[in-house]
Amino acid sequence: xxxxxxxxxxxxxxxxILQLDRINTALExxxxxxxxxxxxxxxxxxxxxxxxxxxxxxxxxxxxxxxxNSYPSGFLVxxxxxxxxxxxxxxxxxxxxxxxxxxxxIDNWSSLIARCLCxxxxxxxxxxxxMMTYGMFTGGLGLHYGAEKLGAMVIPAGAGNxxxxxxxxxxxxxxxxxxxxxxxxxxxxxxxxRNLLDGLSLRIALMGAEPYTEATRLKLEExxxxxxxxxxxxxEMNGPGVAFECLEKEGMHVWEDNYYVEIVDTKTGMPxxxxxxxxxxxxxxxxxxxxILRYRTHDLAFIYPERCACGRTHRKxxxxxxxxxxxxxxxxxxxFPSQIEEVLMKLPQVGSNYVIILSKKGSLDKLxxxxxxxxxxxxxxxxxxxxxxxxxxxxxxxEILINPxxxxxxxxxxxxxxxxxxxxxxxxxxxx
Amino acid sequence: MKVQQLSIFLENKLGRLLETTEVLAQHDIxxxxxxxxxxxxxxxxxxxxxxxxxxCDLLRMHNFTVEITEVIAVExxxxxxxxxxxxxxxxxxxxxxxxAYAFVERKQNKAVVIIRMDQIDRAIGVLKAEGIKTLTxxxxxx
Numbered sequence: 001x002x003x004x005x006x007x008x009x010x011x012x013x014x015x016x017i018l019q020l021d022r023i024n025t026a027l028e029x030x031x032x033x034x035x036x037x038x039x040x041x042x043x044x045x046x047x048x049x050x051x052x053x054x055x056x057x058x059x060x061x062x063x064x065x066x067x068x069n070s071y072p073s074g075f076l077v078x079x080x081x082x083x084x085x086x087x088x089x090x091x092x093x094x095x096x097x098x099x100x101x102x103x104x105x106i107d108n109w110s111s112l113i114a115r116c117l118c119x120x121x122x123x124x125x126x127x128x129x130x131m132m133t134y135g136m137f138t139g140g141l142g143l144h145y146g147a148e149k150l151g152a153m154v155i156p157a158g159a160g161n162x163x164x165x166x167x168x169x170x171x172x173x174x175x176x177x178x179x180x181x182x183x184x185x186x187x188x189x190x191x192x193x194r195n196l197l198d199g200l201s202l203r204i205a206l207m208g209a210e211p212y213t214e215a216t217r218l219k220l221e222e223x224x225x226x227x228x229x230x231x232x233x234x235x236e237m238n239g240p241g242v243a244f245e246c247l248e249k250e251g252m253h254v255w256e257d258n259y260y261v262e263i264v265d266t267k268t269g270m271p272x273x274x275x276x277x278x279x280x281x282x283x284x285x286x287x288x289x290x291x292i293l294r295y296r297t298h299d300l301a302f303i304y305p306e307r308c309a310c311g312r313t314h315r316k317x318x319x320x321x322x323x324x325x326x327x328x329x330x331x332x333x334x335x336f337p338s339q340i341e342e343v344l345m346k347l348p349q350v351g352s353n354y355v356i357i358l359s360k361k362g363s364l365d366k367l368x369x370x371x372x373x374x375x376x377x378x379x380x381x382x383x384x385x386x387x388x389x390x391x392x393x394x395x396x397x398x399e400i401l402i403n404p405x406x407x408x409x410x411x412x413x414x415x416x417x418x419x420x421x422x423x424x425x426x427x428x429x430x431x432x
Numbered sequence: 433m434k435v436q437q438l439s440i441f442l443e444n445k446l447g448r449l450l451e452t453t454e455v456l457a458q459h460d461i462x463x464x465x466x467x468x469x470x471x472x473x474x475x476x477x478x479x480x481x482x483x484x485x486x487x488c489d490l491l492r493m494h495n496f497t498v499e500i501t502e503v504i505a506v507e508x509x510x511x512x513x514x515x516x517x518x519x520x521x522x523x524x525x526x527x528x529x530x531x532a533y534a535f536v537e538r539k540q541n542k543a544v545v546i547i548r549m550d551q552i553d554r555a556i557g558v559l560k561a562e563g564i565k566t567l568t569x570x571x572x573x574x
Binding site (some may be wrong): 373375378379380381382383385386407408409410411412413 | 474495499500501
């Protein structure tokens with residue numbers, strides 16, 4: 001099923017003309033915005049209309065740090081009055097990144113998601129339970145608006161509170177859920193244990209926000225007798241709806257009329273041909289409030305060189321194979337080790353060394369931090385140490401929104417850091 | 433009189449307490465009293481030794497996290513009701529005990545209670561007024 005068949009099956013040549021036109025519109029608006037133009041000035045890039053997409057590779061990359069530097073609204077190319085929403089993601093240095101949307105942007109983003117949902121056979125007959133976090137996190141509101149646009153009944157359940165989730169799934173005959181893979185594993189275990197499956201109407205689970213393996217998909221599909229659909233997005237590119245699987249379930253279609261997609265060599269930054277793995281670089285070329293060109297996602301993937309059997313001409317990207325930086329994802333939340341370091345190093349009682357350990361408890365991700373205490377500030381009291389532990393737990397939870405387990409260890413007991421220390425140990429594969 | 437106690441931070445790791453005592457043994461330092469407080473993944477061992485500052489230096493040299501804590505050592509007769517008398521005295525003076533541990537002095541048939549609390553000086557004063565003796569570091573080793 002198609003939401004917008006002419007656009008979804010657009011021929012290659014027409015798509016390129018449309019892309020070039022949209023990129024040039026974006027460049028024109030950027031050039032007219034002093035705060036944004038100065039970014040390109042600082043990169044010694046003179047903005048002028050491109051005559052072919054070939055010239056995209058000459059455009060400087062935009063990084064998360066660049067977005068942060070533009071805080072709070074340096075990259076906004078419309079009047080603030082036209083903005084109807086902002087989304088923000090937590091920063092690694094305390095400064096968040098902010099993405100603005102006009103009414104048209106929200107409408108457009110919703111349509112892209114409606115396209116995704118239509119593509120996997122959803123319709124206005126479906127009951128859609130959105131089990132993602134609402135708020136600043138784009139996964140919640142993004143799919144919410146898209147599913148409403150499609151005409152499905154939306155249950156804005158949000159994440160967590162499993163008992164209530166199960167009650168809704170059962171009582172409202174939910175057919176489609178949007179959920180993180182780790183939470184899906186948890187919920188599916190409960191459904192299996194209580195033998196609830198026969199009373200349910202579930203047929204599709206949309207999964208994104210954190211990486212998961214093909215084995216996890218098969219396990220969930222078998223356990224719940226549903227289709228699991230892979231979804232990819234990032235707040236800088238709106239959020240979900242950037243790339244989405246069709247029912248072929250091999251690779252995610254990138255909506256190329258809205259996103260210019262490149263895979264580049266991680267070292268040289270030069271674009272790689274389709275089929276080769278490298279860093280995914282995306283451009284939001286159809287956003288009124290805040291176009292972003294050549295954004296380095298730090299996600300590793302490749303583009304499928306061949307056409308998809310589903311009939312859509314938009315190319316597909318692979319599952320995300322990994323990251324080029326040290327970001328990790330736990331329980332659907334993106335975390336940089338530097339965020340944890342920032343919190344720890346502000347506390348004088350904390351020594352110089354720490355290590356972050358990721359593991360699984362059942363099917364849920366668990367984050368522990370082993371921290372060396374500072375011998376100079378050891379007061380000899382259990383009370384102070386317990387207080388320190390509580391303080392660290394609270395401050396970390398405020399920063400990363402995840403409840404960590406804190407272990408205080410003796411100075412010198414952790415492997416010493418040498419240059420870029422391995423501060424994250426991921427045992428999740430081993431403990432599952 | 434005030435007495436010095438060693439407080440050693442130990443993570444919950446196999447053999448760590450043993451290592452502590454071995455450092456002291458190698459340097460011929462006798463342990464008079466010991467108490468171990470533990471939480472889920474770390475603990476604090478408290479020791480009364482004769483030469484506290486030397487023991488502290490030695491342990492630090494062996495990379496232990498050590499601090500010297502001031503406590504009081506109260507001497508009482510090893511008979512029923514004696515500890516209660518000490519605690520009642522402190523209670524009546526609104527002095528709160530953080531932690532305590534005790535050992536028996538066989539030679540003189542006395543018991544010694546090590547008490548950690550705030551306002552140590554005031555505590556020593558009110559105990560003295562009740563005729564309760566607090567020991568010096570040297571007296572602990574007589």
